[in-house]
Amino acid sequence: MRCISKWFIPVIALSLLFTSCSKDKDEVTPGPSLADIEIGSGNNMTGYTGSDIHVEAQVTAPGTIANVQVTIQPASGTGWKFDSVYTAGFAGLKNAEFHKHIIIPAEAATGHYQLRLTVTDQRGQKKTHEAEIEIKTDPTLPTATGFEVGLNSDGSDLHLEAEIAATNKIAKVEVEIHGNWEKSVTYTDAAMVGQTAYHLHKHINISEAPAGHYHVHLNITDQKGKQKEFETHFDKP
Secondary structure (H helix, E strand, O other): OHHHHHHHHHHHHHHHHHHHHHHHHHHHOOOEEEEEEHHHHHHHHEEOOOEEEEEEEEEEEEOOEEEEEEEEEOOOOOOOOOOEOOOOOOOOEEEEEEEEEEOOOOOOOEEEEEEEEEEOOOOOOEEEEEEEEEEOOOOOOOEEEEEEEEEOOOOEEEEEEEOOOOOEEEEEEEEEEEOOOEEEEEOOOOOOOOEEEEEEEEEEEOOOOOOEEEEEEEEEEEEEEEEEEEEEEEEEO
C-alpha cells in the first residue's frame, strides 16, 4: 500500500496542474478587433476644413465593448487636435458598426495628421488602427446650406431640404439614413444635374423604420468627382 501511495500522490498533483492550466487556457477571452475600416469618402484618407471626415468600422469584442475612441493629431508640429470616447450604442455589445462624422474646424491647419481608432473591451483589452490622413482646403467643393429634415405627424415620411451648390456643376446627390434601420437614396434629377445651384426638396418613406435616433448624411458629388458630405439627425418616436 505504501508503494502505491507514493506513486499515486505525484499523479494526482500532475493531474491537478494540467487541469488548472487547461481551465486557465479555456477562460482566455479573445481581444477586440476592427474590420472594414473606411476613413474619408471612399476611404480616401482626406478631410477638408470646414467640413467633416467620416470614420467607419465593424467592431467586434467577444469580451463585450467598453468604448470606442478616435484621436486625431498632427503628424508633426502643431495643429488641430481631436479626442473623443464613444460609449452610447457600443458599450455592452459584442458587435457594432462604428460610423461617425468628425467636424474639422474651418481654421484647422492643413497638412498630414495621425488618426487612431481604438476599441477597448470590458476586460481592458484594446485593438488600435492607425492611419495617416491629410486635411486640405478646397473652395470649389460642393456646399449645402439650410440642410434640415423633419417628420410628418405619423412618422412615416421624412422631409429633407437644402440649398446645394457646386462650382463644378452637380452630378448627383446621395442621402443615407442610418440608426436602428438604414436606407440610402441617390438622386440624379434632370433639373439638378449640370446645375451650379439647386433647391433640394425630397420626401423619403421611412414607415418601416423602428423608433430611435437616426443620422442623415447628404453627400453631394460634382462633375469632377469632388464630394462633400453634410450631416444632421432626427428622432422617430
